[in-house]
Amino acid sequence: MAAxxxxxxxxxAPQGSTKSRFSAALLRPADPQGQTSWAFVLLxxxxxxxxxxxxxTTVKASINGQAFQAMLEPDGKLSHWLKVEDALCQAAxxxxxxxxxxxxxxxxxxxxxxxxxxxxxxxxxxxEARRNWEATTTLARVDWIHWIESAKQAKTRxxxxxxxxxxxxxxxxxxxxxxxxxxxxxxxSAPKAAE
Numbered sequence: 135m136a137a138x139x140x141x142x143x144x145x146x147a148p149q150g151s152t153k154s155r156f157s158a159a160l161l162r163p164a165d166p167q168g169q170t171s172w173a174f175v176l177l178x179x180x181x182x183x184x185x186x187x188x189x190x191t192t193v194k195a196s197i198n199g200q201a202f203q204a205m206l207e208p209d210g211k212l213s214h215w216l217k218v219e220d221a222l223c224q225a226a227x228x229x230x231x232x233x234x235x236x237x238x239x240x241x242x243x244x245x246x247x248x249x250x251x252x253x254x255x256x257x258x259x260x261x262e263a264r265r266n267w268e269a270t271t272t273l274a275r276v277d278w279i280h281w282i283e284s285a286k287q288a289k290t291r292x293x294x295x296x297x298x299x300x301x302x303x304x305x306x307x308x309x310x311x312x313x314x315x316x317x318x319x320x321x322x323s324a325p326k327a328a329e
Contacts, residue, residue: 152184153239160218162230163325171220173230174325177206177238182213186240187273189314190280193238200226206238207324210316215324230328247276250283256295263302270307278302281312284322 158175175197185191191206191214200222206214216236218228228234249257257264267275278298285291301310316322 153237154181154184155235155237156181157233157235160223160228160230160232160234161325161327164328173218173220173223173228174327175216175218175234175236176209176324177214177216179211179213181238182206184240185214187314188212188317190276192241192244194241195236195238197222197236198226198228198234203241208315208317208322209324210320210322212315212317244272244276246272247279250279252291252295253279253282253298256299257302260299260303263299266302266305266307270302274308277312277314278309280314281309 156178158178160173160175162173163170182188185193185206189208193204193206195202195204195216197218202222204216206216209215216238223229226234257267267278270278282291282294282298285294298309313319313321
């Protein structure tokens with residue numbers, strides 16, 4: 135089912151932003167073991183175009199009237215996808231394949247991201263890196279964390295945590311050579327939907 139979007143300003147949207155409303159299908163990710171309990175929604179490109187960035191972006195959202203706050207993930211095609219936790223599906227009475235109505239509006243200010251335990255531990259052992267971490271912007275910290283969390287293997291993730299501390303310790307404020315949209319690197323994508 136192709137998503138249909140409409141854009142409307144005002145409401146609870148931050149000043150200068152657009153509140154978007156669209157219809158889409160609720161998709162279940164492909165999982166050979168059948169253990170995935172969450173679902174997802176693909177945002178129409180026109181909706182992503184109204185957002186402040188192509189990388190991870192936090193929004194106020196509602197699905198069929200159930201309000202929540204969520205982080206949109208980049209799909210590698212200059213758009214985004216939205217993870218819908220099982221608890222929200224149950225509260226809204228949703229099942230994979232259902233058509234639903236989604237409203238989103240970007241937050242006026244991106245919230246501080248949760249620091250992953252491995253990065254927190256590494257920064258605690260590297261005082262100069264920690265000072266530079268705290269001197270960066272919230273969006274820069276979102277991108278550092280996204281770069282680390284996008285590693286596909288534990289070994290790669292550990293290497294990225296170490297590299298992050300090295301770069302931060304050397305005074306770098308932004309992660310080097312990371313495309314937070316995934317478009318140019320082809321390193322990020324939306325989940326593949328189950329058939």
